[in-house]
Amino acid sequence: MDNSKKKLSLGQKQSLAGWAFLTPAVLFIAVMSFLPMIQALFLSFKSGAGANLSWTGVTNYVRMFQDPVFMQALKNNFIYLIIQVPIMLILALILASLLNNKDLRFKGLFRTAIFLPCATSLVSYAVIFRSLFAVDGLVNTILIKLGFLSTGYNFLGHPNSARIVIILALIWRWTGYNMVFYLSGLQNIEYSIYESAKIDGASPIQSFWGITVPLLKPTILLTAIMSTNGTLQLFDESVNLTYGGPSNATITMSHYIYNVSFKYVPNFGYAAAMSYLILFLVAVLAFLQMKVGDKRD
Amino acid sequence: MKKKIVSLLLAGAMVASLTACGNSGSGGQASGGKDGGAKGGNELTVWCWDPAFNIYSMNEAAKVYQKDHPDFKLNVVETPWADVQTKLTTAATSGKLDTLPDIILLQDNAFQKNVLTYPDAFKDITASGIDFTQFAKAKTAYSVVNGKNYGVPFDNGAVVACYRTDILEQAGYKVDDFKDITWSKYQQMGEEILAKTGKPLLSCQAGESDLIMMMLQSAGGSLFDKDGKPSMVGNDKLKKVMETYASLVKSGVLIEVNDWDQYVGTLTNSTVGGTINGCWIMASIQTAEDQSGKWAITNMPKLEGVDGATNYSNNGGSSWAITSACKNTDLAYDFMAKTFAGSTSFYETILPKSGALSTYLPAAQSKVYAEPQKFFGDAPVYATITDFASKIPSNNTGVYYYEARDAVATAITNVVAGADIDAEIKTAEDTVNFAMGK
Numbered sequence: 001m002d003n004s005k006k007k008l009s010l011g012q013k014q015s016l017a018g019w020a021f022l023t024p025a026v027l028f029i030a031v032m033s034f035l036p037m038i039q040a041l042f043l044s045f046k047s048g049a050g051a052n053l054s055w056t057g058v059t060n061y062v063r064m065f066q067d068p069v070f071m072q073a074l075k076n077n078f079i080y081l082i083i084q085v086p087i088m089l090i091l092a093l094i095l096a097s098l099l100n101n102k103d104l105r106f107k108g109l110f111r112t113a114i115f116l117p118c119a120t121s122l123v124s125y126a127v128i129f130r131s132l133f134a135v136d137g138l139v140n141t142i143l144i145k146l147g148f149l150s151t152g153y154n155f156l157g158h159p160n161s162a163r164i165v166i167i168l169a170l171i172w173r174w175t176g177y178n179m180v181f182y183l184s185g186l187q188n189i190e191y192s193i194y195e196s197a198k199i200d201g202a203s204p205i206q207s208f209w210g211i212t213v214p215l216l217k218p219t220i221l222l223t224a225i226m227s228t229n230g231t232l233q234l235f236d237e238s239v240n241l242t243y244g245g246p247s248n249a250t251i252t253m254s255h256y257i258y259n260v261s262f263k264y265v266p267n268f269g270y271a272a273a274m275s276y277l278i279l280f281l282v283a284v285l286a287f288l289q290m291k292v293g294d295k296r297d
Numbered sequence: 298m299k300k301k302i303v304s305l306l307l308a309g310a311m312v313a314s315l316t317a318c319g320n321s322g323s324g325g326q327a328s329g330g331k332d333g334g335a336k337g338g339n340e341l342t343v344w345c346w347d348p349a350f351n352i353y354s355m356n357e358a359a360k361v362y363q364k365d366h367p368d369f370k371l372n373v374v375e376t377p378w379a380d381v382q383t384k385l386t387t388a389a390t391s392g393k394l395d396t397l398p399d400i401i402l403l404q405d406n407a408f409q410k411n412v413l414t415y416p417d418a419f420k421d422i423t424a425s426g427i428d429f430t431q432f433a434k435a436k437t438a439y440s441v442v443n444g445k446n447y448g449v450p451f452d453n454g455a456v457v458a459c460y461r462t463d464i465l466e467q468a469g470y471k472v473d474d475f476k477d478i479t480w481s482k483y484q485q486m487g488e489e490i491l492a493k494t495g496k497p498l499l500s501c502q503a504g505e506s507d508l509i510m511m512m513l514q515s516a517g518g519s520l521f522d523k524d525g526k527p528s529m530v531g532n533d534k535l536k537k538v539m540e541t542y543a544s545l546v547k548s549g550v551l552i553e554v555n556d557w558d559q560y561v562g563t564l565t566n567s568t569v570g571g572t573i574n575g576c577w578i579m580a581s582i583q584t585a586e587d588q589s590g591k592w593a594i595t596n597m598p599k600l601e602g603v604d605g606a607t608n609y610s611n612n613g614g615s616s617w618a619i620t621s622a623c624k625n626t627d628l629a630y631d632f633m634a635k636t637f638a639g640s641t642s643f644y645e646t647i648l649p650k651s652g653a654l655s656t657y658l659p660a661a662q663s664k665v666y667a668e669p670q671k672f673f674g675d676a677p678v679y680a681t682i683t684d685f686a687s688k689i690p691s692n693n694t695g696v697y698y699y700e701a702r703d704a705v706a707t708a709i710t711n712v713v714a715g716a717d718i719d720a721e722i723k724t725a726e727d728t729v730n731f732a733m734g735k
Contacts, residue, residue: 047734049414049696052414066731068724068727068728068731069728130555131558134554134555134556134559135554135555135559136559136568154503154553154555156555157503157553157555242555243555243556244504245503245504245706245710246503246504246710246714247504247706247707247708247710247711248707259703262379262382262383262386263699264697264699264700264703265410265414265696265697265699265700265732266386266390266414268390
């Protein structure tokens with residue numbers, strides 16, 4: 001025993017201890033996360049109802065592009081992505097730089113108020129938005145009282161307005177979350193830079209575009225990738241706010257995958273294949289964003 | 298120092314929450330193992346979901362059975378329907394059927410799908426000694442697969458048309474004017490009521506096909522043929538149903554709302570003058586105590602110009618299935634035969650408290666069923682509904698019923714928005730065919 005211990009140098013001992021601490025976590029992640037992912041990959045090459053699966057090669061991957069509902073869901077996801085993510089990130093950036101102002105009072109209160117939405121449960125906020133936009137809900141009541149409408153408009157009953165409600169809900173829920181990343185990023189920018197810009201006669205808008213945005217680029221990249229990922233995996237809003245309707249106008253890919261697995265006759269192979277398409281899309285988009293966004297020398 | 302204390306507290310909280318998770322997890326595991334129907338003896342385990350309704354009924358059934366079998370024990374595990382379906386799917390796909398209990402309650406709409414997808418999970422109970430002829434025929438049909446019985450029918454989903462007598466009166470109508478009518482007569486009277494009172498006669502949930510399916514079944518129509526193939530294109534009944542529905546929406550007699558709560562709200566807030574749904578909706582109606590005595594029920598309107606059209610249909614309901622995990626099948630059969638399928642007094646016990654209307658026909662003769670109900674204008678509504686139940690035409694749900702329902706819901710949403718009915722029905726059939734892998 002003693003001999004073997006002596007053979008190890010201090011550095012080796014330390015790295016051994018390090019590995020010993022790492023091993024349980026690595027094992028758990030491998031078994032609980034990576035193993036199922038690999039199994040899902042195999043599963044995605046099988047097809048059949050319930051437990052009666054058989055190997056079908058790439059059929060599932062061909063099939064999803066012929067599936068009108070899945071194509072609709074893919075389209076919806078990209079509508080959310082293209083409209084919602086830029087609006088949300090710009091809004092978060094503006095809010096963060098406003099709240100970073102040293103002279104602003106009650107900063108803590110504002111920060112908490114803006115961050116609070118993302119501490120609410122996904123299901124309950126979706127349900128609240130649904131009741132807000134109901135035919136006899138708050139939004140319609142206000143619009144009628146103000147004279148914009150004569151009778152309640154069924155926001156969730158029309159494809160475009162239903163999508164807008166989902167986008168509004170997403171912006172409300174996630175802007176504060178992204179703002180916190182920007183705020184912490186802003187702490188790393190020396191305030192003196194802003195001061196010297198001010199002395200040089202730069203307007204607040206100029207210093208926002210000239211200082212804040214370029215220096216926050218890594219953070220913006222991070223939030224863009226996270227938002228893309230989140231939007232492509234959108235589930236709760238589609239399920240709870242609009243039930244995917246009217247006539248699949250707001251259904252998301254994850255919602256359809258859930259239906260295929262649990263609501264309809266289960267076809268786990270097909271569901272796994274669709275999940276892998278989402279993974280592929282997220283990977284490609286993240287790669288593109290890194291290429292475009294990361295211009296470090 | 299302060300920091301240290303805080304971090305200590307945080308770490309403590311984390312450990313506590315972790316162990317809490319671990320505990321609840323293993324607790325669930327342990328009870329999962331115990332739920333398994335692997336043991337013999339005098340005990341049966343059941344999964345069902347509603348404490349005021351089916352759990353209550355099951356426990357009462359156990360009490361009835363215990364009178365003759367004092368050793369009998371029943372273990373009811375409260376399991377929401379979505380969980381029943383997920384657990385069943387997991388157990389069957391992983392081959393661990395012994396994790397299932399002895400008896401599970403299945404939604405009628407999902408019965409065929411589950412029996413056909415997981416044939417190994419259920420026991421054929423055709424020859425179990427349970428007398429299936431005593432149940433309403435359309436109801437039993439949900440749990441018959443390939444001519445074999447797999448379920449004991451439980452609650453009744455017979456469709457009732459409920460009307461607010463006070464609102465009808467304002468337009469000069471009585472409930473009897475709505476008995477045995479057709480949909481066009483219904484729409485005509487509905488338009489008059491709308492003009493005089495400003496209230497639509499009917500509301501339903503947009504994006505759901507409940508009303509469509511009720512109309513379709515009332516004429517003996519289905520979305521699938523006898524072989525389980527979709528039969529939508531060229532289905533005159535379905536086309537007529539869609540036309541009727543779209544015309545009702547257009548006239549304003551039928552309003553669509555977005556979710557279930559809003560739907561119940563239209564009933565309890567007096568937004569509409571009536572509703573048409575499975576008789577279980579009466580429990581929701583009765584939550585508006587201030588409307589007591591103002592409601593009355595009758596049968597639903599029937600389709601016009603369609604063969605086999607009736608004023609009766611079905612929506613919802615559930616049936617008991619015995620799983621292959623059940624080792625003590627004789628006990629399970631005997632228990633079901635002597636309670637749910639053989640005891641009028643049992644149904645008399647559960648009716649007043651839970652409103653669990655049976656599809657067990659002999660129970661309809663019981664005095665309890667004939668008692669007047671104050672909320673519904675002192676009419677003996679339960680006897681009426683049990684009578685309705687015996688007249689419902691059956692329909693084929695098939696395996697791909699949920700796919701078809703969603704496809705039809707999509708179609709009707711587009712039709713209401715102005716799309717061509719034939720084209721939409723074709724798209725719906727294509728969607729279902731696609732789901733079936735054709």
